[in-house]
Amino acid sequence: MRSVIAVYVENKYGVLARVSGLFMRKGFNIDSLTVGETDDPNYSRITITLNGDDYAREQLIQQLKKLHNVKRVKLLDNGQSVERELMLVKIRHTPETRTEIMAASEIYRAKIVDYSTDALTIEVTGDPSKIEAFLEIMRPLGIIELCRTGVVALERGRQMLEQPQVSELEIEDAEEDAT
Amino acid sequence: MKAQQPIQKNGSEILIETLIEQGVTDIFGYPGGQVLHIYDALYQAEGRIRHILTAHEQGAAHAADGYARATGKVGVVIATSGPGATNLVTGIATAMLDSIPMVAITGNVATSLVGRDSFQEVNITGITMPITKHNYFVTDVRDLADCIREAFQIAKSGRPGPVLIDIPKDVQQALCLFTPKGVVKRLGERIAPGSDIERAAELLRNAKRPYLYIGGGAVSAGITDDIIQMAETIDAYIGCTLMGLSAFPHSYDRFLGMQGMHGKYAASRAYREADVILAVGVRFSDRAVGEPGQNPHTASVIHLDTDISEINKNLTADVGLVGNIESSFSRILAKCEPQCHPTWQKKILSFRKQGRAIMEQQEQLAGDTLTPKKLFDIINAEKDDDTMIVTDVGQHQMWTAQYIKLERPRRLATSGGLGTMGYGMGAAIGAYIACGSKPVLITGDGSFGMNLNELATAVTYHIPMVIVLMNNGVLGLVRQMQTLFYEHRYACTELQRRTDFVKLAEAFGARAGRADTVEAFQALFREAMASDMPFLIDTQIDPNALVLPMLPPGGSMDHLITTIG
Numbered sequence: 001m002r003s004v005i006a007v008y009v010e011n012k013y014g015v016l017a018r019v020s021g022l023f024m025r026k027g028f029n030i031d032s033l034t035v036g037e038t039d040d041p042n043y044s045r046i047t048i049t050l051n052g053d054d055y056a057r058e059q060l061i062q063q064l065k066k067l068h069n070v071k072r073v074k075l076l077d078n079g080q081s082v083e084r085e086l087m088l089v090k091i092r093h094t095p096e097t098r099t100e101i102m103a104a105s106e107i108y109r110a111k112i113v114d115y116s117t118d119a120l121t122i123e124v125t126g127d128p129s130k131i132e133a134f135l136e137i138m139r140p141l142g143i144i145e146l147c148r149t150g151v152v153a154l155e156r157g158r159q160m161l162e163q164p165q166v167s168e169l170e171i172e173d174a175e176e177d178a179t
Numbered sequence: 180m181k182a183q184q185p186i187q188k189n190g191s192e193i194l195i196e197t198l199i200e201q202g203v204t205d206i207f208g209y210p211g212g213q214v215l216h217i218y219d220a221l222y223q224a225e226g227r228i229r230h231i232l233t234a235h236e237q238g239a240a241h242a243a244d245g246y247a248r249a250t251g252k253v254g255v256v257i258a259t260s261g262p263g264a265t266n267l268v269t270g271i272a273t274a275m276l277d278s279i280p281m282v283a284i285t286g287n288v289a290t291s292l293v294g295r296d297s298f299q300e301v302n303i304t305g306i307t308m309p310i311t312k313h314n315y316f317v318t319d320v321r322d323l324a325d326c327i328r329e330a331f332q333i334a335k336s337g338r339p340g341p342v343l344i345d346i347p348k349d350v351q352q353a354l355c356l357f358t359p360k361g362v363v364k365r366l367g368e369r370i371a372p373g374s375d376i377e378r379a380a381e382l383l384r385n386a387k388r389p390y391l392y393i394g395g396g397a398v399s400a401g402i403t404d405d406i407i408q409m410a411e412t413i414d415a416y417i418g419c420t421l422m423g424l425s426a427f428p429h430s431y432d433r434f435l436g437m438q439g440m441h442g443k444y445a446a447s448r449a450y451r452e453a454d455v456i457l458a459v460g461v462r463f464s465d466r467a468v469g470e471p472g473q474n475p476h477t478a479s480v481i482h483l484d485t486d487i488s489e490i491n492k493n494l495t496a497d498v499g500l501v502g503n504i505e506s507s508f509s510r511i512l513a514k515c516e517p518q519c520h521p522t523w524q525k526k527i528l529s530f531r532k533q534g535r536a537i538m539e540q541q542e543q544l545a546g547d548t549l550t551p552k553k554l555f556d557i558i559n560a561e562k563d564d565d566t567m568i569v570t571d572v573g574q575h576q577m578w579t580a581q582y583i584k585l586e587r588p589r590r591l592a593t594s595g596g597l598g599t600m601g602y603g604m605g606a607a608i609g610a611y612i613a614c615g616s617k618p619v620l621i622t623g624d625g626s627f628g629m630n631l632n633e634l635a636t637a638v639t640y641h642i643p644m645v646i647v648l649m650n651n652g653v654l655g656l657v658r659q660m661q662t663l664f665y666e667h668r669y670a671c672t673e674l675q676r677r678t679d680f681v682k683l684a685e686a687f688g689a690r691a692g693r694a695d696t697v698e699a700f701q702a703l704f705r706e707a708m709a710s711d712m713p714f715l716i717d718t719q720i721d722p723n724a725l726v727l728p729m730l731p732p733g734g735s736m737d738h739l740i741t742t743i744g
Contacts, residue, residue: 013316018308025309055491062488068313068333169328171361 002031003057004083004153006161007046007064008072011037015069019046022067028052028060032085032150040163043071049128049151071164076153083127083153088113089135090121092142101141108134119144127151185356190320190346191220193357194284197327198228202362203255205229205246205612207239207605211259212299213286216351231612231640233605234632236263240270241605241630242612244279248592249567249610251399253280253334260287261299264345265306269599271341272310276596277422278395280339282330283307289349290318304345312340320353328363336366338486339399368485369502376507379481379498380514382455386479388523389415390453392438394467395422395595396460396484400504403427403588406459409512414520415457416527418446420467421580423460425591429584435527439467440730441577444534447730447739449527457511458482460504463493464596470733483507537728537741548721549697551575551649555582557701558619558647561708566590567610567618571603571626574655577726579621590616601629608633611642617708618644624674625654634687637713645707646715648680651722659725660732663740673722684715691715 009015016035023030031049038045050060057075064073093101098120105112105122108130114121124134128151135146155161188196194217198206208230210218221230233239236258243254254274258267264285274281288297304316313333315326323346330342383389391410397403403426410417410433418438419426427434436443438450450456450468456478461467482489482496483504490499500507542552555578562568564586570576570593585591592610594602603626607618627648637644658672684691690712694700700718707714729740 013318014304014308014314017305021308059488059492066312066486066488169325169332169360170364172364173361 001051001053001057002078003050003052004076004078004081004151005048005050005061005064006074006076006153007048007070008038008161008164009044009046010069010071011042011044012069015044018067018069019064022063026059026063028056032148034150034152038163042166043164045161047150047152072161074161076155080159081153081155083151084125085128085131085151086149087124087131087134087146088121089124089138089146090119090144091138092118092144093120094118097141101138104134104137110134183359185358187354188357189216189220189354190323190351191216193320193323193355194327194346194351195220195224195228196357196359197324198255199224200359200361201253201328201331203228203253205231206255206257207231207233207242207246207609208257209233209236209239209259209263211263211286213260213288213348214257214263214351216348217257217284217286217346231608231636233608233636235630236266237270237601238605238608238630238633238636240267240281240283241273241599241602242609243281243283244270244274245569245592245606245609246613247274247279247281248606249589249613249616251280251401251589252613253282253331254609255282255284257284259299260285260303261301263299264301264303268306268310270605271307271343273594273597273599273602274341275310275312277594278338278340278399280334281341282327282334283341283343285343285345286351287316287345287347290347291349293347303343307343310341311343314343314345316345317350318347320350320355323350324357328360332363332366337368338396338484369487371500371502371507371510375498375500376510377514379457379500379511382479382481382498383413383457383511383515384518386413386415386455387520388452388454388526389413389520390449390456390478391415391417392450392456392458392461393417393419393423393426394459394461395420396504397423397426398460398588400460400508401588402459402505402508405505405508405512407431409457409508409515412512412515412517414518414523416449418442418450420461420464421593421595424580425585425588427588428586430586435531437580439469440732441580441726441728442467443581444537444728444739444741445527445530447728448530448533451737452526453478456480458496459508460484462489468494469730469735540742541727545721545724547697549695549700549718551578551720551724552582553697554647554649554700554718555579557697557704559584561701561704562619564590565616567592567607567614567616569593569603569607569610569618569620571620571622572598572600573623573626574659574724574726575621575623575626575649577656578649581726600626602626604630604633604637607644608636608640608642611644612640618642620644620646622646622648623655624648624650624652624676624678624680627680628676628678631683634684634689634713638688641711642713643711644713645704645710646684646713647704648715648717649720650680650717651720651724652676653722655722655724656726658722659729662723662725663729664731680715680717684713689713689715691717693717695719
């Protein structure tokens, strides 16, 4: 089963290595992982898509929560979140295939962002199934190379993953305070 | 608290001041090029903090671990960059697997030299990421004090564990303003919801064959009295993991001992036959309950742990209570009613009889020779409740688990999860520094050979430890597997060494003697217990002696091996 998990992490030394190291150590199979700074530069938001059973998903969430730099973890409801992925794909073109490529791009609301005598670079945005469908069409036409960002996702409506706050270290009350 | 004025200090001074501020009185370590500055600050702080110099960084890490196990305080170890840091790795992993609070401090090359394969440079934060709760690479001296405070907080909060702080040399030298603070608070733990507490209590109220399965989490939580009260109230019996052995007094008559691969027969059987299992601070490790899938059981399981990821990790619990163990346990206890299960009592009695028969059969076969059991009878008779028992890893460790009588919490240090041979020498030194209780190290010739250099440390610091060297010339626990499962093909487990351990100990400046009979061992052990210097007793045991009963690896609890060949 496919799950999308949103994670807030502190922007600190080695945080990405900690998160990715966890996948290796616990044997999780990750489909994609995206990371970028949030509105607050102290934090980044990671989106993980995972293919695995309930056990793998639960363990991944609980193990993530144990990492000190991980501040929030939330499993996003598939039906109740917006998912997007961006792909750049470079396609060989000939006078015979050019029209088909451009027509397909238009239908998929893809943008042609680079054009040379024998290659086109197309930018497509959408949920992963749209990207897959577009690739299916392009594959027989001759893909030279492609690059995908992996999924980013937000919950629909007012729902949100609460932004963490920087907290001060709490100090034990000194004994002389009691007197 | 009156506001403290900031003072200008360098990184090394800030480190030492923060350690003192966090209540550290003793640290273990070994100097080197990239911690020269820190050692200079230590030199100047003499009298306020004590440094124990070991023979090897691994010994220092195990000492910090033993220190923490004996007291529950955070153990602190310090090492230089490169090989100094990598020598800590086994000690840190040992602490991680057994959830022992530790702060490890390493020096590193200056930030300008990092990543250039400089002399004695190693990325120790990368290396230790999977074996620490958290680690820090401090690049700015202004972050240093709070990093150290946070490290202590993480090490001792929730499920304890090791934290490493790597400090480059230039950060050790850099100046900044330092404001002293107090000891950091533990992070708050979850409190299990009342509905789950009620579900757990209901299961226990309806139990006919209740069993308490106690682990290291119960030692950390310090709930000895509550466990006993629970057993009394609901007429339950108690078994434990290796880590849970020191959670309560062994003289208590409902205590069945350690369960599992080399556990007590009665405990393993009670675990199998129970209808409700109250599991406290355990992780259902394959060594304690058999491999997952091989041992499906019909009992309802109530699992208490402070670490949410342990619930349903190795075994699906009927009720999982995440959060502070002390709070969950006492709240369940308050909802339990007095019960009596005569059929269960009879069953337990018969398990105990069978267990005793297995043991007596082995003893009879051995005749008058000095068997492990006879050694432990003497040790139990001569030690007092405060004696710190430390082990290495192997047959001697399992025999300790089976035969030793512990009466007080935190009087056992043994490497459970990682199974680190060579753990004991360092741990015994650390435990003595921590609590001043006389350590008795039970070891084997294999394990002792790994870190015997720490005898030098024990002599230097006048550690009055007794080393009971169960010498059989073989790597017994592995050889036992070869006996049982590899048709006696003893690949590399017969040592054929000619080490004279008595001369060796004496060469280090320790006292030593050899005992091959029950009487000689008793006399020597008494002498050793009275000695104020380290005292090694080399005692020959039969290389063919097996740890029994034994659960075959991957096998089921229903197939315990209870007799020899």
